[in-house]
Amino acid sequence: MSRPSPDHRPSTTPSGRPRPSFPGSGLAKGLAVTLRTMTKKTVTEQYPDTLPELPPRSRGVIGLFEENCTVCMLCARECPDWCIYIDSHKETVPAAAPGGRERSRNVLDRFAIDFSLCMYCGICIEVCPFDALFWSPEFEYAETDIRDLTHERDKLREWMWTVPAPPALDPGAEEPKEIAAARKSAEKLAAARAEAGEADA
Numbered sequence: 199m200s201r202p203s204p205d206h207r208p209s210t211t212p213s214g215r216p217r218p219s220f221p222g223s224g225l226a227k228g229l230a231v232t233l234r235t236m237t238k239k240t241v242t243e244q245y246p247d248t249l250p251e252l253p254p255r256s257r258g259v260i261g262l263f264e265e266n267c268t269v270c271m272l273c274a275r276e277c278p279d280w281c282i283y284i285d286s287h288k289e290t291v292p293a294a295a296p297g298g299r300e301r302s303r304n305v306l307d308r309f310a311i312d313f314s315l316c317m318y319c320g321i322c323i324e325v326c327p328f329d330a331l332f333w334s335p336e337f338e339y340a341e342t343d344i345r346d347l348t349h350e351r352d353k354l355r356e357w358m359w360t361v362p363a364p365p366a367l368d369p370g371a372e373e374p375k376e377i378a379a380a381r382k383s384a385e386k387l388a389a390a391r392a393e394a395g396e397a398d399a
């Protein structure tokens with residue numbers, strides 16, 4: 199069996215004749231590759247001196263919008279890594295009107311995500327029926343102690359401030375129900391305040 203030549207070409211031509219080689223041809227080829235590479239635009243990013251330009255919807259870390267969370271436990275049940283920890287207790291809410299029924303509601307005691315286990319699949323965000331979890335593109339939260347990668351509710355709330363605003367609606371698109379409801383409540387509140395102001399004057 200013939201050994202391959204240093205330039206990785208077969209040492210013989212397809213017809214079986216020895217391939218002619220010139221002294222120093224390997225060196226010339228090597229230099230040509232070096233020159234070609236030197237003149238190409240570099241793709242190396244000098245992180246952390248230069249921060250990468252990430253798409254706004256990058257999966258960096260998960261933020262919790264606690265006010266929307268009803269402690270339904272769906273995210274914790276669906277998480278394939280079981281890295282969402284939720285504790286809660288029940289509270290009785292008195293009846294809104296005399297003769298009405300008391301209600302019970304879940305109150306959140308603990309909400310934590312262990313990012314040392316999380317595989318950033320996004321299932322928890324997808325399944326949350328109340329829009330309480332969001333992706334933030336922030337990714338600089340490396341720790342020297344693995345236990346610090348479990349982010350408790352306060353930390354998860356802080357990440358909410360880094361969640362980018364949703365993209366603008368298409369022209370002529372219908373206003374989303376939640377925004378319409380929030381706008382109506384704000385208008386009602388403003389009208390009630392204005393009325394109260396007039397009554398005081």
Ligand code: SF4
Binds near residue numbers: 277311315316
């Ligand atoms: S992104 Fe996936 S692995 Fe991470 S907490 Fe959510 S469901 Fe679990």
Ligand code: SF4
Binds near residue numbers: 269272274329
């Ligand atoms: S699925 Fe949403 S509402 Fe339900 S516990 Fe998880 S974050 Fe809270």
